[in-house]
Amino acid sequence: MKVLVINCGSSSLKYQLIDASTETALASGLCERIGIDGLLTHKVDGKKVKDEEKNPMPNHEVAVKLVLDALVDKDYGVITSLEEIGAIGHRVVHGGEHFASSVIINDEVEKAIEACNDLAPLHNPANLVGIKACRKVLPQVPMVAVFDTAFHQTMPEKAYLYGLPREYYDKYKIRRYGFHGTSHSFVSKRLAELAGLDIHNSKLIVCHIGNGGSVTAVKNGKSVDTSMGLTPLEGIIMGTRSGSLDPAIVEFIAHKENKTIEEVMTVLNKKSGLAGMSGLTSDFRDLRKGKSEGNQLAAIAMDAFIYNIVKYVGAYAAAMNGVDAIAFTAGIGENAIEVRTGVMENLGYLGVEADLEACKQMGQEMMVSTKDSKVKVFIVPTNEELAIARETKALL
Numbered sequence: 001m002k003v004l005v006i007n008c009g010s011s012s013l014k015y016q017l018i019d020a021s022t023e024t025a026l027a028s029g030l031c032e033r034i035g036i037d038g039l040l041t042h043k044v045d046g047k048k049v050k051d052e053e054k055n056p057m058p059n060h061e062v063a064v065k066l067v068l069d070a071l072v073d074k075d076y077g078v079i080t081s082l083e084e085i086g087a088i089g090h091r092v093v094h095g096g097e098h099f100a101s102s103v104i105i106n107d108e109v110e111k112a113i114e115a116c117n118d119l120a121p122l123h124n125p126a127n128l129v130g131i132k133a134c135r136k137v138l139p140q141v142p143m144v145a146v147f148d149t150a151f152h153q154t155m156p157e158k159a160y161l162y163g164l165p166r167e168y169y170d171k172y173k174i175r176r177y178g179f180h181g182t183s184h185s186f187v188s189k190r191l192a193e194l195a196g197l198d199i200h201n202s203k204l205i206v207c208h209i210g211n212g213g214s215v216t217a218v219k220n221g222k223s224v225d226t227s228m229g230l231t232p233l234e235g236i237i238m239g240t241r242s243g244s245l246d247p248a249i250v251e252f253i254a255h256k257e258n259k260t261i262e263e264v265m266t267v268l269n270k271k272s273g274l275a276g277m278s279g280l281t282s283d284f285r286d287l288r289k290g291k292s293e294g295n296q297l298a299a300i301a302m303d304a305f306i307y308n309i310v311k312y313v314g315a316y317a318a319a320m321n322g323v324d325a326i327a328f329t330a331g332i333g334e335n336a337i338e339v340r341t342g343v344m345e346n347l348g349y350l351g352v353e354a355d356l357e358a359c360k361q362m363g364q365e366m367m368v369s370t371k372d373s374k375v376k377v378f379i380v381p382t383n384e385e386l387a388i389a390r391e392t393k394a395l396l
């Protein structure tokens with residue numbers, strides 16, 4: 001079965017056509033600037049075959065049609081007919097408490113996703129637009145919604161409840177939801193295989209460290225705690241997000257800077273993290289360059305970033321009363337050697353022994369702890385699109 005995986009943003013649409021039997025990506029691409037002018041990049045075998053060119057994309061429906069045209073194009077298409085698309089898997093950011101697993105999309109599911117819009121106002125409406133556009137253009141193709149939050153629905157109350165008056169949970173469902181669930185699920189399964197562990201009898205920690213980042217404790221195959229919360233703002237320091245801080249800081253900044261709550265939230269989401277601390281960049285590679293050129297603030301931001309991850313790993317080892325294996329994944333986790341070594345250096349007390357030579361490798365699946373290390377540590381490249389295709393195939 002060929003599965004089209006769609007990840008829709010408010011003005012963008014990422015796609016990948018995956019042969020779910022061989023688990024290979026046949027084509028991938030990105031529509032950008034939807035509603036502005038329109039830019040489509042289409043890749044086959046990872047190589048760009050259709051140059052970025054202006055395609056008027058007044059809305060997502062037109063973007064979906066352009067993607068389908070590209071997939072069946074006689075020069076650079078990868079299928080001869082749209083009938084070859086057996087299913088569509090949609091990434092949906094927030095499933096609230098409605099969805100603890102992926103679901104086949106119907107009108108009722110659409111409504112339930114819409115009911116979660118309050119919880120992810122930037123993401124869910126965009127995901128829904130993508131779903132509606134695909135259902136309109138390909139009404140006969142079955143579609144599945146795969147939620148970023150679903151994997152974390154196994155967290156116990158003690159992990160997901162905040163120390164707030166109960167009524168806020170009862171009335172508004174304010175609680176920890178967690179994100180990157182598709183990645184944490186995919187990576188934890190693979191980590192157990194690589195470490196030779198029975199996932200149903202294992203204590204794993206997954207560090208998904210990209211521009212956004214979260215750390216998850218996975219016990220016996222289930223998420224039992226995770227660093228992101230009601231929204232993806234909580235947790236470790238990220239590219240532009242502050243991560244966890246004293247909530248009183250919001251009011252303090254608002255008073256001092258004469259800003260509204262909304263304006264302060266924009267600062268915390270878009271102008272903080274590595275970008276805000278360094279005053280330089282949110283991109284780890286540029287931060288590294290800044291540090292090597294003697295930029296003190298870049299060095300401090302990097303130190304704080306690593307220190308934060310160390311603290312979460314320690315907290316989750318404590319929460320599970322031990323840890324058998326740890327994975328690093330996503331852009332920084334897979335590639336930034338100094339982050340991996342910086343974190344591992346501080347985990348000796350848990351029985352982590354870094355293989356300093358292996359640690360210099362990057363970007364590929366491999367063990368970076370010694371073979372005698374009590375806790376095994378691996379780089380496990382994440383593949384959220386493949387995970388969505390697998391879920392879609394499994395459900396149908």
Ligand code: AMP
Nearest residue numbers: 210211212283284285330331332335336
């Ligand atoms: P992601 O959000 O998973 O795409 O990750 C993006 C982050 O990964 C950015 O901060 C990049 O600078 C970082 N990144 C990508 N490649 C490397 C690399 N070779 N070394 C260090 N950081 C990298």
